[in-house]
Amino acid sequence: xxxxxxxxxxxxxxxxxxxxxxxxxxxxxxxxxxxxxxxxxxxxxxxxxxxxxxxxxxxxxxxxxxxxxxxxxxxxxxxxxxxxxxxxxxxxxxxxxxxxxxxxxxxxxxxxxxxxxxxxxxxxxxxxxxxxxxxxxxxxxxxxxxxxxxxxxxxxxxxxxxxxxxxxxxxxxxxxxxxxxxxxxxxxxxxxxxxxxxxxxxxxxxxxxxxxxxxxxxxxxxxxxxxxxxxxxxxxxxxxxxxxxxxxxxxxxxxxxxxxxxxxxxxxxxxxxxxxxxxxxxxxxxxxxxxxxxxxxxxxxxxx
DNA sequence: AACCAGTGCAACCGCGTAGGC
DNA sequence: AGCCTACGCGGTTGCACTGGT
Numbered sequence: 001x002x003x004x005x006x007x008x009x010x011x012x013x014x015x016x017x018x019x020x021x022x023x024x025x026x027x028x029x030x031x032x033x034x035x036x037x038x039x040x041x042x043x044x045x046x047x048x049x050x051x052x053x054x055x056x057x058x059x060x061x062x063x064x065x066x067x068x069x070x071x072x073x074x075x076x077x078x079x080x081x082x083x084x085x086x087x088x089x090x091x092x093x094x095x096x097x098x099x100x101x102x103x104x105x106x107x108x109x110x111x112x113x114x115x116x117x118x119x120x121x122x123x124x125x126x127x128x129x130x131x132x133x134x135x136x137x138x139x140x141x142x143x144x145x146x147x148x149x150x151x152x153x154x155x156x157x158x159x160x161x162x163x164x165x166x167x168x169x170x171x172x173x174x175x176x177x178x179x180x181x182x183x184x185x186x187x188x189x190x191x192x193x194x195x196x197x198x199x200x201x202x203x204x205x206x207x208x209x210x211x212x213x214x215x216x217x218x219x220x221x222x223x224x225x226x227x228x229x230x231x232x233x234x235x236x237x238x239x240x241x242x243x244x245x246x247x248x249x250x251x252x253x254x255x256x257x258x259x260x261x262x263x264x265x266x267x268x269x270x271x272x273x274x275x276x277x278x279x280x281x282x283x284x285x286x287x288x289x290x291x292x293x294x295x296x297x298x299x300x301x302x303x304x
Numbered sequence: 305a306a307c308c309a310g311t312g313c314a315a316c317c318g319c320g321t322a323g324g325c
Numbered sequence: 326a327g328c329c330t331a332c333g334c335g336g337t338t339g340c341a342c343t344g345g346t
Contacts, residue, residue, distance in 0.1 A: 022339090022340090023340085023341095044331075056316095058317090058332080062315065066315085067314075094334095094335065096334075108333095108335085109315090112335075112336085113312070113313055113314085116336095121311090
């Protein structure tokens with residue numbers, strides 16, 4: 001039973017009346033941050049009292065975890081993070097905290113909000129349920145390949161403009177394994193990454209999607225028609241463009257990196273940040289949404 | 305300038321669960 | 326074993342901001 005439960009009300013109604021709600025003030029933030037800096041986290045209810053905050057422990061915890069924590073990463077969700085969210089959500093569903101473990105600095109709340117405001121919005125606009133197989137396939141066979149392509153084209157364009165100055169980025173894992181991602185060869189350099197390896201990751205050899213120089217629209221529309229009996233499921237839908245994302249994250253992901261704080265593409269952000277804002281972000285690009293709608297219409301027309 | 309609808313995000317709520325007594 | 330407390334998670338709400346009319 002938490003502080004909203006019966007026992008709380010029985011204990012002290014006056015305390016409940018005094019509790020403050022709503023947006024946090026700078027002063028409250030200061031108090032909470034200062035107190036945690038001195039005494040550490042935990043025991044949120046007593047922490048709230050000791051810090052002189054008229055807030056529930058729950059509220060303090062949320063404020064700290066989602067906003068005040070020094071390692072909270074703010075700003076737009078990057079392309080790489082989008083890709084990872086899509087992949088992990090397809091695997092785990094609405095397990096936001098679990099997904100958040102693999103996006104360092106991002107909170108479950110932020111990821112959840114991203115999903116609801118961007119992804120679900122698109123599902124709605126595409127007139128299909130976000131949990132439907134149709135929508136999942138749209139993500140898997142269209143959005144995710146597009147993301148991969150844009151991530152790589154962003155890296156490639158940067159490479160072309162900066163010469164060979166930036167051809168790799170560093171990745172550190174919770175185990176302090178140090179890995180390097182080679183943008184020229186699209187693979188990881190190093191012993192092991194845990195969640196990925198050279199064979200798993202997208203390379204020019206194993207993915208025509210990732211390096212396709214042809215416009216997506218052309219590719220998709222030239223793709224063989226899906227088998228009407230199979231209701232838009234399976235790699236046969238878009239064989240030339242199919243990329244198996246199950247390889248992106250190893251099946252042993254959970255086991256090998258249960259408490260992983262993998263700094264996924266920690267520095268790729270810097271590499272592509274200058275151009276990523278204008279690249280494809282779910283919910284932000286009319287062009288790509290239009291493309292998805294066209295594709296959906298195409299599929300509908302050919303399926304039935 | 306005023307209004308309104310849409311959007312994004314911080315914060316809250318309800319519930320399940322683990323652990324202590 | 327049963328109760329209580331604290332915590333964490335996923336779902337939901339409220340509100341500030343923004344862009345369109």
